[in-house]
Amino acid sequence: MIELKQVSKRFLDNVVLDHVDFVVRQGETVALLGPSGVGKSVLLKHIIGLIKPDTGDVIVDGLSVPHLKRQELAELRRKIGYVFQNGALFDSDTVYENIRLGITDETCYSDDGYCADRVKECLRLVNLQPEVGNKYPAELSGGMRKRVGIARAIAGKPTYLLYDEPTSGLDPVNADVIDGLIERLQQELGVTSVVVSHDVRGSFRVADRVALLWQARIRAVGTPEEILQSKDPAVQQFLERDLEMAVIQAESAVPETTQHAPRTGGGAGGGVG
Amino acid sequence: MADVTAVLDLRRLVGRWSLRAAGHTGRFSFFVADMFRGLGEWRTYLPRTFEQAIAIGYGSLFIVLLIAGFAGGVTALQTGYQFTGAYPLYIAGGVISESVVLELGPVLTALILAGRIGARYAAELGTMRVTEQIDALESLGRSPMSHLILPRCLAGLITIPALVMFANLIGFLVGWYAAKQSLGITNADFEYGARYFFKSFDLWYSAIKAIFFAAAVTVIPCYIGFNTQQGGEGVGKATTQAVVSASVIVLLLDLILAQVLLK
Numbered sequence A: 001m002i003e004l005k006q007v008s009k010r011f012l013d014n015v016v017l018d019h020v021d022f023v024v025r026q027g028e029t030v031a032l033l034g035p036s037g038v039g040k041s042v043l044l045k046h047i048i049g050l051i052k053p054d055t056g057d058v059i060v061d062g063l064s065v066p067h068l069k070r071q072e073l074a075e076l077r078r079k080i081g082y083v084f085q086n087g088a089l090f091d092s093d094t095v096y097e098n099i100r101l102g103i104t105d106e107t108c109y110s111d112d113g114y115c116a117d118r119v120k121e122c123l124r125l126v127n128l129q130p131e132v133g134n135k136y137p138a139e140l141s142g143g144m145r146k147r148v149g150i151a152r153a154i155a156g157k158p159t160y161l162l163y164d165e166p167t168s169g170l171d172p173v174n175a176d177v178i179d180g181l182i183e184r185l186q187q188e189l190g191v192t193s194v195v196v197s198h199d200v201r202g203s204f205r206v207a208d209r210v211a212l213l214w215q216a217r218i219r220a221v222g223t224p225e226e227i228l229q230s231k232d233p234a235v236q237q238f239l240e241r242d243l244e245m246a247v248i249q250a251e252s253a254v255p256e257t258t259q260h261a262p263r264t265g266g267g268a269g270g271g272v273g
Numbered sequence B: 001m002a003d004v005t006a007v008l009d010l011r012r013l014v015g016r017w018s019l020r021a022a023g024h025t026g027r028f029s030f031f032v033a034d035m036f037r038g039l040g041e042w043r044t045y046l047p048r049t050f051e052q053a054i055a056i057g058y059g060s061l062f063i064v065l066l067i068a069g070f071a072g073g074v075t076a077l078q079t080g081y082q083f084t085g086a087y088p089l090y091i092a093g094g095v096i097s098e099s100v101v102l103e104l105g106p107v108l109t110a111l112i113l114a115g116r117i118g119a120r121y122a123a124e125l126g127t128m129r130v131t132e133q134i135d136a137l138e139s140l141g142r143s144p145m146s147h148l149i150l151p152r153c154l155a156g157l158i159t160i161p162a163l164v165m166f167a168n169l170i171g172f173l174v175g176w177y178a179a180k181q182s183l184g185i186t187n188a189d190f191e192y193g194a195r196y197f198f199k200s201f202d203l204w205y206s207a208i209k210a211i212f213f214a215a216a217v218t219v220i221p222c223y224i225g226f227n228t229q230q231g232g233e234g235v236g237k238a239t240t241q242a243v244v245s246a247s248v249i250v251l252l253l254d255l256i257l258a259q260v261l262l263k
Helices: A040-047 A070-077 A095-101 A106-110 A112-125 A130-134 A142-155 A172-189 A200-206 A224-228 A233-252 A254-259 A267-272 B002-038 B042-083 B090-130 B133-139 B144-183 B187-197 B200-226 B231-261
Strands: A002-011 A014-024 A029-033 A055-060 A080-083 A160-164 A192-197 A209-214 A217-222
Touching (some): A002 A040, A014 A040, A014 A055, A014 A217, A029 A040, A040 A055, A040 A160, A040 A192, A080 B133, A095 A112, A112 A172, A142 A160, A142 A172, A160 A172, A172 A192, A192 A200, A200 A224, A209 A224, A209 A233, A217 A224, A217 A233, A224 A233, B002 B200, B042 B090, B090 B133, B090 B187, B090 B200, B133 B144, B144 B200, B200 B231
Parallel strands (some): A029 A192, A029 A209, A160 A192
Antiparallel strands (some): A002 A014, A002 A055, A209 A217
């Protein structure tokens, strides 16, 4: 279980998180929505201990993350897979080496045979051919980089998966592929996931519950249906803005969207409309 | 009134500068302490250290030898210009060899490498910081010290003293050749002069300086690159800052070591 209790964080005069409470139960997928720059990624980095809160506590697996010692934090991080916004792949290493670094058990990491099998398995899970392992990140498309980032995050068989804007910067077709992948990984691996996004339809597709971060606070939490029915003006404003973006995207990518109708035609997406 | 404002501005400026300096000192101390803590993870950093050592050592050899050669040659010509007629010619052997070994070899090599290696390290690590690669490494429970910092710093500590010794040798040989050509000094006179002024401590002094300089041109750029902020512009700033800081520290260390070791 992941729990943020009254977490506050400010950078100079900018209050990013203001007494935020946020809970993710074991085995569920929670999407954290909010406009760009609102502090979603900052919240996610608190969970893995990359950022410490000014006040409040972050509890993962019963451990208080800000108070962990270096070694304890490293051990906790081995249970958490983090998918970075732009992949954050190591430029000078091949895709194989990148994914191998995700194998956090040192005994397994030292076993070349295990690593070869595990990397191949992870590439399969993210719908990539084994040959991609020989390529360098610079040779991959944006969508492939994201998928390699996901493969690296799952290589260590984590209990928790944190996705930081997994579909940002992707066209609707590739975004749909990534959403499908998150859904499938959730079903196959049964991990507890947090998906940070500003893409409403994608989030509604993959999440059991949705939270809206608005002006440094969690404004609304609930199932996608509950969020859709919310009368909160901030929630409605955010959902409407996303709908406008969806129309612009759909107009600029007509051939793709007609082939991938589920992205706009799903239950959640339909509800927004 | 204007005087009061000026004094307040100055106080604010000094205060801000002091806070920044104190902040850097604290962060740098933690950074160095983290490096020492990472020394236990030799399985991770040793293979990477050799890769880095080959990259920076082999890659820097040509430019270091070229600069050392020119320095030796110019020293010979200037010695001739200043000393001819006033002192016996064999003194040129001592002046050239001592200048190269005590000062020009280590300092010029360190300044060249502050630009070459320092800029490279700061830019590499800065880019890794702003593209979240360092965060990614930490998120995997792996230490950036043993994966990124220690290999770079240890590679510098291995290769830079070696490069300095090569630079000393080439500077000395080119200086000898240039002295023969320009001053007409004989091999015997040059050798006599060089031996007359040479002490075995001189080579140790050169090596000690090289080790200190190696630490400066690797650790400082790594620290600056590691703490880069604000995207591509931040990487540019970090790279410039790394080269300037490392160069200034090299010159400062040069002064301190001369004061401490040449008593």
